[in-house]
Structures are given as C-alpha cells and as structure tokens.
Amino acid sequence: MESQDLRKAGLKVTLPRVKVLEILEKTKQRHMSAEDVYKALLESGEEIGLATVYRVLTQFEDAGLVSRLSIDGGHAVFELEDGSHHDHLLCVKCNRIEEFVDEVIEQRQKAIALEKGFDMTDHSLYIYGICRHCQ
Amino acid sequence: MESQDLRKAGLKVTLPRVKVLEILEKTKQRHMSAEDVYKALLESGEEIGLATVYRVLTQFEDAGLVSRLSIDGGHAVFELEDGSHHDHLLCVKCNRIEEFVDEVIEQRQKAIALEKGFDMTDHSLYIYGICRHCQ
DNA sequence: AATATAAATGAAAACCTTTCTCATTTACAG
DNA sequence: CTGTAAATGAGAAAGGTTTTCATTTATATT
16 A cells, blocks of 8 residues: 555655556566656556656655665666665666675775774665676 | 877877866866866866867776766766776765775675676775764 | 645756767877 | 868757746645
8 A cells, every 4th residue: 555655754645656656666677767667657647747757756765765776877767665775786788787785895885984984874886797698 | 298198098189188187187186077177277277168178088088097986966077097996985065085995895796796697897886974074 | 525725746947967069270190 | 381180169959857836736624
C-alpha cells in the first residue's frame, strides 16, 4: 500500500506520487532516470508532467524512499531505497549498472576521513568498465 | 617552459593554450572549474572566450596534462596532472578539496571488477564530509 | 457533505554548464 | 613569405533540471 509509505514520509497522497512510486516498484529495470520514469508513466496512460516527475523524485530522495546516483557526466539515475548501502559498477558500453558491497572499502573510507579530520557524511564510488556481455 | 609541454602533447602553441596552462600552474587553488579559469584569465587581462577555455581544457585532458573531476551534480573541475593517481575528499560546507591515495581501496576495486566480470577502465571515488575548519 | 486553505501540479520559460557552428584569425611547414 | 590546416571568438544550441505562476487538488475544518 503505497499511500501509507507516502503519508509516513510526510507527503500528501497525490496521483503523481502514487503513480511514480508504482512505476519504480513495478519496473524490472532497477535504475531509472527521470526521463525513464516519465516515459513509463506515459506508456501506462498517465499524463504526468516531466517537471512533476523531477519534483516527486527529489521529494522521494529527501524522504529516503529513493537514492539518486550521480553518474559521470550524464543525467541522474534513481533507485528504490531498500536500506542496504551499496556502490555501483557501470558498463561504459551498454550502461548496465551492477551493485556491490565491500566492507573493506567501507572501513578504509572511514579511516581516511578520520585521518584527514573530515566528519564523513557520504561517499560515492563508481567503478567504470566493460561488462562481460560487451567484451 | 609551457610551450614545450604543449608541443610534446601535439598541440600548436597558441596564446589561449599557453595562458590557460599558466593559470593552472600559477593559481594557488589546485582545483578549478572552466569558469574559474575563464575568470582568472579575464583578471589577468586576457580576452579569451569561455568556449575556448572549455576546448583547451578538454584537449589538455586528452593530452594527459590535466584530469577532470566530475563532482556530484555540479560542474566539472580540473587539476594539473602530476602522474600520481589519487582520489578526493570534499567538504560539503566550504567546497575544499583534499586528495588521498589508498592502496587497499585500489586493490579491492580491481578485485571487485574481476569478480563481476568487468574489464575496469576507470573509477571515481569521492568522500563527502565536513572538514576540520568547518566543524 | 461542503468549504477553506495550503500544498501540489502542468506547461512553458528559465537556468546552467557545456558543446557546436561558422566566419575570421593564427601558427607554422614549405 | 605564403598557403593551408588548425584554432579562436561570439553567439546560438543543446541537454538535463529547476522555477514560475495560474490552476487544481488533498485534506483539515465546519
């Protein structure tokens, strides 16, 4: 029941918000740009403006419902937040995105921040390469 | 003697290229956006177009004279290449940028790419936080 | 159920960084 | 010194994202 998630997040239950959340949950492709979400909405017969899609995704990010990936150069990509922190591998040929978790890297990052006197708030790690399929 | 560096890189020695290189070498701030470089040029009395600054920086990147950092969301930042690979720590308050190298992380990244069947071409790692000065 | 009101939306314009176009200028090989 | 390919400047265009503002909608209140 998406409307509960929205209410919990302090957001009014509006048609655009419900439909964007549905798209994110139902689409097989886990990583979607605002444009991807917008097109999926059109295909499912919903006439929701692109500006609203951007607004809703940003609100979802603020509410912790989705994460935004800021990939090298291009546009932002969103993924449903499932509580599990992870980093990403990106195929530079087909744009496939894979996820990974590495505790060693997580620990080293914390240690480095500490060494440098930084109070770490976040980090972003992307490994770029050519995936199995594209080699 | 910058003109030698340019010639070695296979670039004609033109005023804009010499001046951009000078700015990158003389400015205390190691990390500069295209706009920063453009403004510095104006301040030093050079009338070089912004489009040229972008072109020159991209050529320098291709030639290996500078590296381009693609920081979260915003604009690109350039730094003179000194041959040493390193990653970055960014202060989310004052935008200070610090550098670090960590062999453990480097190795783990390679291992993860291998595991996932990726032929790694590059990676980007940024640690965000609040620096000593801003805490 | 009707209403008031603060919030959300759509459409288009604005924004920002970066790239492109094209006429003009420049570097440098011959 | 001259010819030619390459580089430049100015402005337009591109591409993703945000803002503006009039209109619509959700929901708290009668």
